[in-house]
């Protein structure tokens with residue numbers, strides 16, 4: 001009886017399946033009647049392999065499903081704000097506070113960025129000196145005077161307090177500039193644009209630029225050295241020690257260190273900068289006050305250096321955080337996604353696709369009332385931040401997202417107010433209220449609060465923090481509170497608490 005029943009099923013088909021004579025597929029799969037034992041063994045082997053592959057596909061679908069569910073449950077935070085508002089700096093603070101091991105593992109990549117930042121400031125400084133020299137007639141110098149010098153004396157150039165010694169130092173520093181362009185082209189080739197070479201270093205989101213930098217600047221990747229497989233990585237030129245040191249920012253900076261210090265600490269140079277209205281201290285990625293350290297051959301960036309390094313974000317970067325054990329009271333293993341966007345005007349259209357799936361937005365609004373946008377010098381930065389804030393508050397896609405406002409760059413606000421810069425001059429509506437940090441902060445905070453209240457499609461609480469994102473200690477305390485708040489809100493929405 002059982003033999004008879006078996007013969008009616010295709011091999012491997014469970015009991016209860018349709019009779020093979022009714023099912024064309026089963027019929028097609030039936031072994032030939034004269035199947036040899038070898039053919040049968042081969043067929044069984046193929047069948048087992050097919051079953052294994054099918055099981056693997058099922059498992060991978062299940063895993064994708066699980067990952068999708070996990071991602072759906074994960075907390076997603078979007079960092080928004082204009083260019084240079086401090087979004088990437090806040091992200092780095094987040095990494096330092098909650099995934100410090102990962103943060104520190106990227107130190108080598110940041111070292112090159114910091115060196116490029118420093119060279120960028122020197123380049124700007126040299127441009128100002130050149131402008132000053134060009135602004136006066138180039139006639140034969142006549143009035144000798146003593147100034148900064150390695151030699152015993154120097155000759156003052158006509159019409160300026162700069163001397164021929166400044167000109168010589170400027171010449172000696174010029175290899176830094178050609179090296180910067182070469183380095184940017186080699187290390188970040190897809191982002192190299194000679195038209196923009198005077199601007200910040202720019203990296204494309206999710207391009208793996210940190211890995212590229214780490215590989216390209218590791219000792220065995222320098223020109224003239226070989227990889228384990230014997231292939232050259234960067235340059236095909238013969239690797240003389242001369243070419244090696246000319247391409248290596250650490251070696252070139254070390255060779256130029258004394259000259260950089262001489263220029264930067266020279267009171268005449270400071271006067272020229274002031275005359276040309278250039279405050280390098282306020283520009284992003286400023287490391288000129290740290291030359292002695294950064295230009296040292298054994299320089300290793302500190303955590304704060306990394307947080308202060310400047311790289312312009314281009315596009316939208318996704319950062320996954322799996323909180324590390326023992327970090328700031330975090331629940332180990334919890335998953336967060338933080339999206340860091342490029343903030344300049346041309347990049348804002350890329351923000352919208354991320355709006356419908358985020359629990360919280362951290363909006364960076366620096367209180368830089370006396371600065372204008374780099375991309376449009378007719379627009380005041382603070383005015384632009386308020387415009388953006390209004391857009392975010394009123395956007396229906398964000399109606400359910402928690403908004404957290406960071407009034408950032410409080411240190412710069414304080415310095416500006418201490419220097420006596422009047423808020424009323426730039427923001428007439430401020431009137432004649434006291435020009436101090438307390439009143440100014442309260443005034444702008446209330447402005448942001450009122451717009452949120454007026455424009456939000458549904459009521460939501462106003463969360464606001466005063467931050468200086470380069471102060472890692474203070475910022476980590478704020479971020480712990482923010483993380484708790486977002487988590488609580490998220491759990492409430494999911495009805496877990």
Ligand SMILES: Nc1nc2c(ncn2[C@@H]2O[C@H](COP(=O)(O)OP(=O)(O)OP(=O)(O)O)[C@@H](O)[C@H]2O)c(=O)[nH]1
Pocket residue numbers: 081082083084085086087088089090283284285286307308309310311312313314341342343344364408409410411412467468469470471
């Ligand atoms: N003094 C001071 N500098 C800050 C502060 N926050 C950020 N910066 C600096 O401002 C510069 C710009 O910061 P980023 O975080 O790169 O700005 P971003 O918003 O990511 O800019 P984009 O990527 O161009 O959109 C960097 O050099 C930071 O070190 C702050 O609170 N105080």
Ligand SMILES: [Mg+2]
Pocket residue numbers: 087088089311312313340341342
């Ligand atoms: Mg950025």
